[in-house]
Amino acid sequence: xxxxxxxxxxxxxxxxxxxxxxxxxxxxxxxPLQDVRTALTKNAPLPEMEPASDMRLKRAFGLxxxxxxxxxxxxxxxxxxxxxxxxxxTADESQLQLxxxxxxKRLSVQKKNFDGYGTDQTELLLHAKTGSxxxxxxxxxxxxxENWLKTAKSIWEVKK
Amino acid sequence: xxxxxxxxxxxxxxxxxxxxxxxPKKLKNAVLLVTSLVFxxxxxxxxxxxxxxxxxxxxxxxxxxxxxPRAKKEILxxxxxxxxxxxxxFKYYGFxxxxxxxxxxLNLPIRSLALPIGISFYTFQALSxxxxxxxxxxxxxxxxxKFAAYIxxxxxLIAGPIVRxxxxxxxxxxxxxxxxxxGRGAVRFIIxxxxxxxxxxxxxxxxxxxxxxxxxxSTLSAWTGALAYTFQIYFDFSGxxxxxxxxxxxxxxxxxxxxxxxxxxxxxxxxxxxWHISLGTWFREYVYIPLGGNRVKVLKHIRNILIVWxxxxxxxxxxxxxxxxxxxxxxxxxxEKYVFLKWKIPTAVRRVFTLLFVIIGWVIFSSxxxxxxxxxxxxxxxxxxxxxxxxxxxxxxxxxxxILLFAAFFSLPILKKPLEKMKQGRAGVLYMCAGYILLLLxxxxxxxxxxxxxxxxxxYFRF
Numbered sequence: 001x002x003x004x005x006x007x008x009x010x011x012x013x014x015x016x017x018x019x020x021x022x023x024x025x026x027x028x029x030x031x032p033l034q035d036v037r038t039a040l041t042k043n044a045p046l047p048e049m050e051p052a053s054d055m056r057l058k059r060a061f062g063l064x065x066x067x068x069x070x071x072x073x074x075x076x077x078x079x080x081x082x083x084x085x086x087x088x089x090t091a092d093e094s095q096l097q098l099x100x101x102x103x104x105k106r107l108s109v110q111k112k113n114f115d116g117y118g119t120d121q122t123e124l125l126l127h128a129k130t131g132s133x134x135x136x137x138x139x140x141x142x143x144x145x146e147n148w149l150k151t152a153k154s155i156w157e158v159k160k
Numbered sequence: 161x162x163x164x165x166x167x168x169x170x171x172x173x174x175x176x177x178x179x180x181x182x183x184p185k186k187l188k189n190a191v192l193l194v195t196s197l198v199f200x201x202x203x204x205x206x207x208x209x210x211x212x213x214x215x216x217x218x219x220x221x222x223x224x225x226x227x228x229p230r231a232k233k234e235i236l237x238x239x240x241x242x243x244x245x246x247x248x249x250f251k252y253y254g255f256x257x258x259x260x261x262x263x264x265x266l267n268l269p270i271r272s273l274a275l276p277i278g279i280s281f282y283t284f285q286a287l288s289x290x291x292x293x294x295x296x297x298x299x300x301x302x303x304x305x306k307f308a309a310y311i312x313x314x315x316x317l318i319a320g321p322i323v324r325x326x327x328x329x330x331x332x333x334x335x336x337x338x339x340x341x342x343g344r345g346a347v348r349f350i351i352x353x354x355x356x357x358x359x360x361x362x363x364x365x366x367x368x369x370x371x372x373x374x375x376x377x378s379t380l381s382a383w384t385g386a387l388a389y390t391f392q393i394y395f396d397f398s399g400x401x402x403x404x405x406x407x408x409x410x411x412x413x414x415x416x417x418x419x420x421x422x423x424x425x426x427x428x429x430x431x432x433x434x435w436h437i438s439l440g441t442w443f444r445e446y447v448y449i450p451l452g453g454n455r456v457k458v459l460k461h462i463r464n465i466l467i468v469w470x471x472x473x474x475x476x477x478x479x480x481x482x483x484x485x486x487x488x489x490x491x492x493x494x495x496e497k498y499v500f501l502k503w504k505i506p507t508a509v510r511r512v513f514t515l516l517f518v519i520i521g522w523v524i525f526s527s528x529x530x531x532x533x534x535x536x537x538x539x540x541x542x543x544x545x546x547x548x549x550x551x552x553x554x555x556x557x558x559x560x561x562x563i564l565l566f567a568a569f570f571s572l573p574i575l576k577k578p579l580e581k582m583k584q585g586r587a588g589v590l591y592m593c594a595g596y597i598l599l600l601l602x603x604x605x606x607x608x609x610x611x612x613x614x615x616x617x618x619x620y621f622r623f
Binding site for chain 1: 161162165166167202206207209210213216217220221224227228231234235238242245246249275364368371
């Protein structure tokens with residue numbers, strides 16, 4: 001019986017360690033994306049972009065808005081613009097891989113669209129910011145993409 | 161990783177099958193384990209740790225039960241408690257805290273936790289091992305690789321069927337691989353893929369259009385949306401189960417059937433014998449029968465049914481609509497047992513009413529909030545904000561009726577016999593050739609859809 005108790009105690013301790021590992025890794029906070037939207041548009045309107053609908057998200061990325069708890073999407077406001085900001089809050093981390101695939105596909109389609117004549121656009125696409133952190137995934141194209149990403153991260157990043 | 165993705169179909173599956181078939185017999189479980197871990201980690205690297213813990217816990221507690229038979233009841237209690245604690249914490253913690261905050265007007269901080277994918281499925285599988293080992297149904301599994309391969313087996317890891325250890329115990333040691341079996345598995349996999357990509361995704365797109373409108377819908381839209389979701393969830397989940405069973409066959413395993421044309425059911429009881437059979441079996445074996453089943457007095461039986469169905473609802477997710485959905489079925493089953501089954505109702509009428517109740521059930525299941533459930537059901541029965549039919553409804557119906565009709569056709573057992581003949585190889589040569597050409601066509605069209613569609617999550621992943 002002593003051995004059983006010891007084994008059970010070891011199982012509890014190990015569980016505590018696993019939980020601690022999972023809960024105290026550096027993870028972003030669950031914040032409403034409206035906060036990010038406000039921060040991004042606080043100083044000036046986003047250049048050559050407009051807020052876009054679920055339908056547009058589907059057309060551009062093949063993603064269903066209803067699959068995600070929240071998303072924020074500014075699409076190009078004219079055919080010659082490649083500026084774009086998409087941030088998705090995922091329901092669970094398993095969605096990230098497929099979202100990443102959707103981002104790569106969008107990027108390669110856009111590169112193909114502007115290849116050969118839109119040198120500025122191609123340059124911006126080459127420096128696109130895509131990635132993920134915890135439950136968030138982002139796709140940003142534009143001269144200020146790096147700053148937009150910094151702004152967004154400053155809202156959701158919480159150091160544990 | 162999901163089955164209906166280009167990465168799985170063209171990279172993971174061919175590589176896994178090749179490796180699995182070329183390694184010697186004694187290494188097959190190890191290959192299955194390693195590839196399953198890669199499959200799981202692809203989308204959810206961090207939570208592999210939790211799954212490994214679950215494996216270690218259930219394996220070692222099994223060994224302890226075997227070594228100390230006099231303490232096995234206590235060991236089982238401990239193991240079940242830890243398993244449920246893990247499941248409860250990751251799945252229900254946020255829901256519990258939200259409700260505590262709402263009821264007691266508190267503002268306790270809620271840490272948002274990502275749901276480890278497949279946790280409901282693999283925890284139930286592990287529990288089936290622990291409980292049946294305690295009951296002495298099979299000897300303890302001393303080989304950790306075999307045990308881990310059982311828990312992690314990639315074909316059914318993420319969305320079932322929930323394979324009980326009892327059903328695969330012998331197959332973990334000995335399973336037959338043969339070309340006819342591989343072929344059968346491949347056919348089943350292609351059928352599942354086509355169900356998911358061609359029927360579930362297309363009916364899902366119809367449902368999404370209605371869902372986007374929220375409460376602002378007409379009666380016709382509400383019915384179109386409800387029907388579309390009814391077909392989407394069936395083809396999505398049964399498609400996944402077909403793919404899982406097919407993959408199992410390819411790897412030499414025989415998994416239990418999870419669906420049997422549920423929309424042809426003659427009663428709600430019959431529906432649940434045909435829908436998500438592995439979950440129903442699990443709850444019957446490990447909750448309903450231990451509570452006394454139906455061999456008790458009426459009041460206790462009512463209690464047992466309501467407990468089982470509330471748990472079934474909760475198993476699907478930490479949200480009130482799932483609890484309501486579970487209790488809705490509990491009440492329907494009680495009404496059926498104590499009232500309706502005593503009436504003589506023609507079979508056709510029973511089928512229609514069963515389907516109606518099931519469709520209403522899916523409205524509850526698919527609506528995030530109580531007001532949305534009520535407005536959608538009211539809209540379906542004539543109390544719609546936009547009247548009987550608005551422009552959106554007419555457009556939806558005009559553009560989607562062929563898909564809905566196809567979905568209805570394939571959800572009923574009309575092609576069951578010809579397909580069975582084909583599976584058993586009893587059909588004529590011409591018939592078989594036509595069948596295989598159709599399968600190749602289905603595979604090609606499904607892949608074409610997959611390449612153009614980026615995101616194809618299975619509905620049951622979130623459970």
